[in-house]
């Protein structure tokens with residue numbers, strides 16, 4: 001599944017920014033070939049790409065990317081649900097916000113990689129720990145934006161649903177949640193970029209899974225070509241995820257941009 | 264027969280660092296079934312508060328509200344409240360048709376096809392045939408107000424509670440909406456309570472006009488217009504009775520109930 005993402009042909013416009021990227025790739029190739037940088041740890045780009053093509057064709061890279069993405073998305077989904085749920089609770093109950101708010105604010109600034117070692121002790125090295133890391137990554141920005149979104153919900157829209165006799169649970173799903181969706185999506189966009197980082201870091205630190213672990217493994221093995229290949233894959237992945245999300249967002253909340261509420 | 268009764272209704276709002284401010288003081292009024300009643304008063308006198316209490320959207324601090332003889336606690340099924348700022352009460356993520364369908368789609372036995380058919384019929388009634396697939400923000404203010412009206416009608420209420428529904432549109436659109444309002448009221452046998460600060464609008468549309476005092480508001484007087492039915496919302500403005508009523512009500516508003524100036 002992820003192989004498609006990587007190999008997907010990108011439609012580029014020949015802009016000057018792209019020319020710089022190509023120039024840097026060229027510099028990479030030339031500096032490695034001519035001995036400007038003479039090191040076994042600096043292979044030319046062409047050999048990195050050749051190794052990458054080989055491991056992609058063999059299915060190894062797609063499998064690694066797929067497993068990393070799967071953990072990341074499962075975590076994002078769990079963290080988003082938890083963030084929205086707690087945000088709704090904060091919105092519904094001042095008491096809950098007062099009691100739980102300070103704890104949330106205290107936990108939020110902890111760098112997420114710092115909780116990987118203690119989390120390993122509780123959840124082990126494998127999926128559960130890494131999905132939890134991605135979930136925590138998504139949780140905070142989604143929570144913040146949910147609370148912010150609830151403040152922006154039009155009181156008239158809720159009252160309108162009441163005057164038509166729409167029951168509370170239906171008001172939640174048909175008015176409140178659609179109304180805060182743009183805010184949740186904005187939180188999720190932040191979370192998506194962060195979650196790729198934290199998921200890969202978690203894989204690098206613990207266990208034997210995913211692109212993160214592969215990256216560290218290749219470094220220890222002194223296989224520079226594969227190592228750079230993994231870095232390139234992550235760069236493309238991060239870019240593609242962001243672009244994909246932007247398109248998804250336009251599709252889901254086009255009304256929000258059309259009504260100029262985004263700015 | 265009274266379909267909506269307010270009896271000694273009071274409302275006070277909590278004020279920061281002081282005693283609560285009284286916005287409404289022992290207000291009583293009885294709305295007859297099938298009548299078109301306007302409640303007239305200057306801005307800030309408590310018109311929205313009054314209407315929201317009648318709609319069961321706001322709790323009074325004292326007194327009782329009855330709809331069809333039953334005390335109101337929560338929005339009664341007979342009444343629908345139409346918001347002052349129509350743009351804000353429409354759901355921007357729903358098409359015009361689905362906005363109207365929202366009024367009924369939660370009801371038991373209402374399939375999606377059925378609620379959309381209801382919506383299309385109401386859109387036709389307000390002159391918006393063919394706009395079902397548009398989004399509210401693609402329409403003009405007057406058209407958005409028609410959508411809000413269609414949505415209210417879809418619920419088939421006995422009572423329409425309208426909060427300055429025509430105050431945010433231009434004068435020509437307003438007259439257009441007045442005609443539509445009279446047509447719908449006549450056809451459907453609705454009871455309409457319309458809140459407004461526009462004397463001409465109140466007189467042109469209503470059977471009775473209730474004047475509110477300044478805050479804390481209460482009913483200053485109730486005037487029977489005695490204007491003929493059926494009536495044309497534009498032509499009625501040229502009758503002597505209309506001019507007489509306009510003069511009388513403006514006089515009261517400007518001397519007693521109106522702004523400080």
Ligand SMILES: Nc1ncnc2c1ncn2[C@@H]1O[C@H](COP(=O)(O)OP(=O)(O)O)[C@@H](O)[C@H]1O
Pocket residue numbers: 276277286304305306307308309310311312313478
């Ligand atoms: N939620 C509220 N809290 C405090 N004061 C309010 C609130 N709602 C309305 N008021 C006050 O009550 C008075 C009547 O308001 P409102 O009913 O909106 O007037 P109108 O609709 O006639 O312009 C105003 O003076 C307003 O400041």
Ligand SMILES: [Mg+2]
Pocket residue numbers: 310311312347426427
């Ligand atoms: Mg008002």
